[in-house]
Amino acid sequence: MSKEKSLAEKMKLPWKKMPIAGIMFEPGSTVEYRTGEWRIEKKPAINQDKCIRCFICWIVCPDVSITRQPKPYKNYTESVEVDYYHCKGCGICAAECPVDAIEMVEESKVVP
């Protein structure tokens, strides 16, 4: 997870300074909401060697937290990575992966 202060932290204003009626004056602010904080115990870890780049996980992720990165890896032109800032740890990606390249690991485990 990024060590940068999330918008949620930055926006903790006193009540008099909150925008009237909870109006949002800028679009797309939800992307700054760290839903990754909701994760409990397990997080997905992708084994780049096992992964066949079928992108099924990318399709099924309900939170758009599986990302396609333009990083070449062996024969592949792309890599598949997890956006831990937003991943809620539902485990659908791990369940759907046809080659078992995704494993739900302990939160504390360092993932490359």
Place this chain on the structure above:
Amino acid sequence: MYRKKGKFTGEGVIPYSGEGSTVTIEGAAVCTQTGCAYTGNEAVAYAAKQCNVDVVSAYPITPQTIIVERFSEYVANGEVDTKFLAVESEHSAMSACVGASLGGARVFTSTASQGLALMHEVLYLASGLRCPIVMAVVNRALSAPINIHGDQSDMMGSRDCGWIQLFAENAQESYDLTIQAFKIAEDKGVHLPVSVNLDGFTVSHATESMKACADEDVHKFLPPRESLFKVDPTTPISVGGMALPEYYYEFKRQQEEALQLSKLFVNRVGKEYGKMTGRRYGYLRTYGLEDADAAVISLGSTCGNVRSVARTLRAKGKKVGAIKLWMYRPFPREELFSAIKDLKALAVMDRAISFGAPQGALCSDIAATLLNTGSDIKILNMIYGLGGRDIPPSTINTVFTDTLRAAKTGKVKERINYLDVRE
């Protein structure tokens, strides 16, 4: 928009001057007014017409039907350029109102009883999203058993919805308060919805003589709406977003502050309206309180009866008074206390049961007003008039007798008195 809290020094408490006139002229009226005969409903519809409303979305329900009926006639006759949205339920009516109001329109609607209950969910959206909608609520009993007649159970059931709540005694006040309601709601320091309550049938269907202002005067009093924010493609905003535990509380605290401060505007607008018409409005109206030992406080149409009985008793030398509450939310705590502090006993008339509560809703508010003030006023709670049960002067006479006895002996027999219920 958050002003420093002003000192409340009894401003907005309007005493009746002279014997028994229902309309007090303080100084000469500056605008020409036409005498007319309207029912409460017609008066509200006429006021809404004069207020140049942009959007009306409503669903008919007894005893409010005539407001909607009359207004749709204005639309059909081309007398107004209002967009009238005929919807399939009150839930949709209020939802449409919220949308239109967020778009910057001046919005009016009206409902009663079950209709208000069906709107309940959306009432909180209207106040939370700070939509200055004006709604006439023609107070009617709630089912079951089904009943179409007047009592205040409907609005009392929604009293915590964050709306400013005004109560009218007669057709004249229904008209006056509707016009003021738009000005209060749309003020940039308020930006909150307002409900104008009138008792079902007693006010809504009784024809009374009243005075109406000319269109130009109303237009001058109420300029076109300006909004702090609006949903507009040129300056896009998002409304109705989610606020989880980290934020929700702050928004609600802010909303409560806005509602509490709105009372300053209610008084200011009442004063301004008084200058225009000679009928000064505020938070409450008192009769005979200068030397009274015992008084009765009520909301809506009952106030007329109470005052009439008080007048008769005062003619016999009894020290009694009457209080009419125009503004129920925000509750005018300081002003009410300054008005009642010298009383020995006060009867509180509740036209709704707050089931399982220690007292009726109004009585609870008055008890809270007296809390920690060291006051020793004896409070009697009277539940009355449910489902349109008549409240004749003879009954109010017994209320005054009981209150005078409590004032004299310092003892209150019953926690709650259910007036005129068959034992």
